[in-house]
Amino acid sequence: MVSLAIRAAQRQTRGSIDPILALTKADMARVNDLILAMAGSNVTLIPEIAEHLISSGGKRLRPMLTIASALAHGYDGADHVKLAASVEFMHTATLLHDDVVDESDMRRGKSTARTIWGNQASVLVGDFLLGQAFKTMVEVGSLDALAILSAASAVIAEGEVWQLAAAKQMTTSEADYLAVIDAKTAALFSAATEVGPVLADKGEEERAAMRDYGRSLGLAFQLVDDVLDYRGSLADLGKNTGDDFREGKITLPVILAYAKGDVAEKAFWQSAMESGENDDAALARAKDLLQRHGALEATIERARGFGEEAFRAASTLPPSPAREAMLGVVDFCVDRLN
Amino acid sequence: MVSLAIRAAQRQTRGSIDPILALTKADMARVNDLILAMAGSNVTLIPEIAEHLISSGGKRLRPMLTIASALAHGYDGADHVKLAASVEFMHTATLLHDDVVDESDMRRGKSTARTIWGNQASVLVGDFLLGQAFKTMVEVGSLDALAILSAASAVIAEGEVWQLAAAKQMTTSEADYLAVIDAKTAALFSAATEVGPVLADKGEEERAAMRDYGRSLGLAFQLVDDVLDYRGSLADLGKNTGDDFREGKITLPVILAYAKGDVAEKAFWQSAMESGENDDAALARAKDLLQRHGALEATIERARGFGEEAFRAASTLPPSPAREAMLGVVDFCVDRLN
Numbered sequence: 001m002v003s004l005a006i007r008a009a010q011r012q013t014r015g016s017i018d019p020i021l022a023l024t025k026a027d028m029a030r031v032n033d034l035i036l037a038m039a040g041s042n043v044t045l046i047p048e049i050a051e052h053l054i055s056s057g058g059k060r061l062r063p064m065l066t067i068a069s070a071l072a073h074g075y076d077g078a079d080h081v082k083l084a085a086s087v088e089f090m091h092t093a094t095l096l097h098d099d100v101v102d103e104s105d106m107r108r109g110k111s112t113a114r115t116i117w118g119n120q121a122s123v124l125v126g127d128f129l130l131g132q133a134f135k136t137m138v139e140v141g142s143l144d145a146l147a148i149l150s151a152a153s154a155v156i157a158e159g160e161v162w163q164l165a166a167a168k169q170m171t172t173s174e175a176d177y178l179a180v181i182d183a184k185t186a187a188l189f190s191a192a193t194e195v196g197p198v199l200a201d202k203g204e205e206e207r208a209a210m211r212d213y214g215r216s217l218g219l220a221f222q223l224v225d226d227v228l229d230y231r232g233s234l235a236d237l238g239k240n241t242g243d244d245f246r247e248g249k250i251t252l253p254v255i256l257a258y259a260k261g262d263v264a265e266k267a268f269w270q271s272a273m274e275s276g277e278n279d280d281a282a283l284a285r286a287k288d289l290l291q292r293h294g295a296l297e298a299t300i301e302r303a304r305g306f307g308e309e310a311f312r313a314a315s316t317l318p319p320s321p322a323r324e325a326m327l328g329v330v331d332f333c334v335d336r337l338n
Numbered sequence: 339m340v341s342l343a344i345r346a347a348q349r350q351t352r353g354s355i356d357p358i359l360a361l362t363k364a365d366m367a368r369v370n371d372l373i374l375a376m377a378g379s380n381v382t383l384i385p386e387i388a389e390h391l392i393s394s395g396g397k398r399l400r401p402m403l404t405i406a407s408a409l410a411h412g413y414d415g416a417d418h419v420k421l422a423a424s425v426e427f428m429h430t431a432t433l434l435h436d437d438v439v440d441e442s443d444m445r446r447g448k449s450t451a452r453t454i455w456g457n458q459a460s461v462l463v464g465d466f467l468l469g470q471a472f473k474t475m476v477e478v479g480s481l482d483a484l485a486i487l488s489a490a491s492a493v494i495a496e497g498e499v500w501q502l503a504a505a506k507q508m509t510t511s512e513a514d515y516l517a518v519i520d521a522k523t524a525a526l527f528s529a530a531t532e533v534g535p536v537l538a539d540k541g542e543e544e545r546a547a548m549r550d551y552g553r554s555l556g557l558a559f560q561l562v563d564d565v566l567d568y569r570g571s572l573a574d575l576g577k578n579t580g581d582d583f584r585e586g587k588i589t590l591p592v593i594l595a596y597a598k599g600d601v602a603e604k605a606f607w608q609s610a611m612e613s614g615e616n617d618d619a620a621l622a623r624a625k626d627l628l629q630r631h632g633a634l635e636a637t638i639e640r641a642r643g644f645g646e647e648a649f650r651a652a653s654t655l656p657p658s659p660a661r662e663a664m665l666g667v668v669d670f671c672v673d674r675l676n
Contacts, residue, residue: 043500097465101458120439123461124499127435130465131492134472138484146476146484154469161462162381 015331017059023325024067027081031063034085038132049113049125053092056110062192063088065217065329069196069210072314072322079140080199086149087192089133094156094188096126101164102247145195152191159183168248168274170266174255181222182215189218193326209316213326216310221333223303226251227296228336230287242283248273252302254286257295265289300334307334353669355397361663362405365419369401372423376470387451387463391430394448400530401426403555403667407534407548410652410660417478418537424487425530427471432494432526434464439502440585483533490529497521506586506612508604512593519560520553527556531664547654551664554648559671561641564589565634566674568625580621586611590640592624595633603627638672645672 032054039050063084070080098104099112100119106112114122130153137149163180166172193214197206229244230253244251250273258269271277272286290296310330317323370392377388401422408418436442437450438457444450452460468491475487501518504510531552535544567582568591582589588611596607609615610624628634648668655661 041496041499043496043503045499045503046496094465097461101461119457120502121499123435123439124495124502127432127468128492128495128499130468131488131495134488135485135492138481138488141481143476143479143481147473150469150472150476154466154473157462157466157469158379158381158384161379161383161459161466164458164462165381165383 015335016328017332019321019328020064020068020325023071023321024064027067027084028060028064030078030081031060031067031084031088034081034136035088038085038089038136039129041128045117045121046125046128049096049117049121050092050129052110052113052116053095056108058108060088061221061329062091062188065189065214065326066192066195068322068325068329069193069214070199071196072317072320072326073197073200073202073206075196075200077199079142080196082136082140083145083149083195083199084192086133086137087188087195089129089136090149090153090156091188093126093130093133094160096122096129098160101160102249104243104247106243140199142195142198144198148191148194148198152187155183155187159185159187163249166250168250170250170258170270170273172250172255174252174259177250177252177255178219181219185222186215186218189221190214193217209313213310213313216306216313217330217333220303220306220310220330223252223299223306224334224336226253227299227303230290231296245272245283245286246278248276248278252299253290253295256298257286257289257293260293260295261289303334307331353673354666355670357659357666358402358406358663361409361659362402365405365409365422366398366402368416368419369398369405369422369426372419372474373426376423376427376474377467379466383455383459384463384466387434387455387459388430388467390448390451390454391433394445398426399559399667400429400526403527403552403664404530404533406660406663406667407531407552408537409534410655410658410664411535411538411540411544413534413538415537417480418534420474420478421483421487421533421537422530424471424475425526425533427467427474428487428491428494429526431464431468431471432498434460434467436498439498440587442581442585444581478537480533480536482536486529486532486536490525493521493525497523497525501587504588506588508588508596508608508611510588510593512590512597515588515590515593516557519557523560524553524556527559528552531555547651551648551651554644554651555668555671558641558644558648558668561590561637561644562672562674564591565637565641568628569634583610583621583624584616586614586616590637591628591633594636595624595627595631598631598633599627641672645669 035054039047039054041047066084066087067080095107096113099107099114100122104112105115113125134150137146159180159182163184166176166180190211191214193210194207197210226244229241229251231241254269254273258266261269268282268285268289272282307330311327314323314326314330317326373392377385377392379385404422404425405418433445434451437445437452438460442450443453451463472488475484497518497520501522504514504518528549529552531548532545535548564582567579567589569579592607592611596604599607606620606623606627610620645668649665652661652664652668655664
């Protein structure tokens with residue numbers, strides 16, 4: 001257990017994505033090459049859409065975590081590159097389908113694939129990327145890694161269906177919401193990091209630590225995203241501020257503000273989230289209510305709590321640059337708010 | 339090589355799905371139980387949609403073929419049930435996404451999931467079923483079977499994208515079209531049957547024979563489907579006659595009739611398939627042109643050719659009830675026209 005005073009000091013020096021960028025630079029170049037090869041097809045629509053996604057400026061955090069986790073466990077083979085590329089394709093396939101489901105027009109400041117090529121192509125190219133992901137991870141030949149990643153695939157989709165079914169219900173509780181993001185976001189972070197010790201032939205203890213690290217980091221990451229959707233600017237967020245609000249997507253800040261709201265405020269949230277009365281004036285009022293009830297701060301506090309959990313889990317790793325890089329990512333994820 | 343005279347006699351007695359139904363009855367009951375378990379989720383929308391698909395009266399031909407192929411190679415374990423259920427889930431996921439892409443309202447005489455639960459749920463539940471399929475096939479622990487099925491998954495999606503990109507282009511050639519259905523239909527039949535000898539630890543020769551059998555059967559099956567779309571009634575087809583026409587889906591009968599058409603007929607096909615002038619009067623004219631140019635008969639001839647190929651491939655199997663059942667399916671697929 002790391003004391004909070006030490007943690008606060010560490011946060012100053014460690015809250016950076018630079019160490020993991022440096023650590024994974026050479027391997028990520030291989031991941032990028034493999035991603036381009038996996039997106040290759042005579043059906044030109046596939047590389048076109050894949051190229052759009054690849055160039056859209058995602059941080060590639062998940063594959064970097066797979067690389068870092070493998071290195072942190074002393075893995076010196078080449079298969080972490082394949083698993084990292086597969087993890088990124090699973091993520092990309094999910095984004096393609098999410099944008100169709102959410103009818104999103106912008107992501108990371110660029111038009112979504114569905115607005116350029118249509119929903120049909122987005123659904124089918126997503127399926128192709130998922131198929132390529134499975135094919136590539138099968139090539140690695142680790143049944144344990146396959147079990148982790150295929151289970152994550154089912155859990156992610158289940159979480160998405162759950163969110164769809166629960167969407168626009170202001171009765172969604174904090175526990176409900178955490179269960180949704182545990183499935184739709186944290187499961188892939190958790191799988192991405194758990195395959196590291198699996199590749200390095202480590203046991204259940206090491207796997208459990210990486211599962212915890214990835215899961216807690218994923219939860220913190222999603223909660224910070226939820227806050228950024230109300231607080232960030234397009235430049236630092238890369239998507240439209242207020243998107244969640246306009247899509248009637250109920251996130252933790254809204255759940256917390258609703259719980260503290262009076263009768264009139266509850267009625268406002270219901271008409272905004274359930275009945276789609278979500279114009280710019282409504283968004284301004286929503287931001288005001290979130291501020292008044294400290295809902296963004298409270299969400300950040302929960303994100304910090306998950307960040308602490310991720311930090312503790314990665315602290316069990318033997319000292320190495322990979323460990324430092326994984327610790328740095330935790331504070332980067334939480335601190336990108338500031 | 340079986341002489342055509344013998345084949346004609348055999349077709350009389352063997353052109354039936356009854357032997358494979360009898361052969362796989364006990365195992366298919368297990369497949370059905372497993373399918374229900376795999377569709378289970380606390381997210382009630384998932385079992386609801388899965389139940390709709392399960393009860394919609396598909397023949398479950400693909401999982402029956404996996405069971406039969408395993409039995410034909412002397413397999414006496416239990417894992418063929420898991421692979422068969424996975425194959426059916428891969429197929430079901432494809433149907434869910436296809437109906438979204440094609441905007442289909444009816445399938446097998448019932449409303450499609452997307453008309454009841456919406457496109458969003460259809461996309462996400464399809465993803466869930468695919469995830470469950472991978473998870474279940476990983477449990478079997480055969481890397482060879484995983485390689486076959488994951489490769490098929492990518493190929494199927496690639497074929498679907500190809501069809502989407504080529505849709506409504508009357509320049510589509512017969513070779514183009516065969517390549518599309520090779521990917522989107524035949525690849526899964528081929529994978530479904532190739533995993534049989536893999537489970538039974540047979541070598542490349544046996545695997546190649548089952549690949550050929552499944553692929554040729556899948557091609558024959560799809561071509562017969564294409565004919566039925568213009569010739570069948572709703573009762574024996576289970577989907578709306580003329581669906582392909584109304585969706586501007588260019589199939590082999592249309593390609594053959596177009597090739598033989600004069601200038602006026604070519605203009606008709608272009609306005610029907612490319613510009614969407616496909617009302618009932620246009621469908622009647624299309625049927626008339628298909629008839630006049632013998633395009634349905636020519637398509638059936640090609641289906642019979644692929645059927646012969648499938649028959650020859652399965653004829654290499656040692657004599658057994660499973661072999662007879664697999665031979666019977668070939669003629670059933672071709673003869674369901676009559």
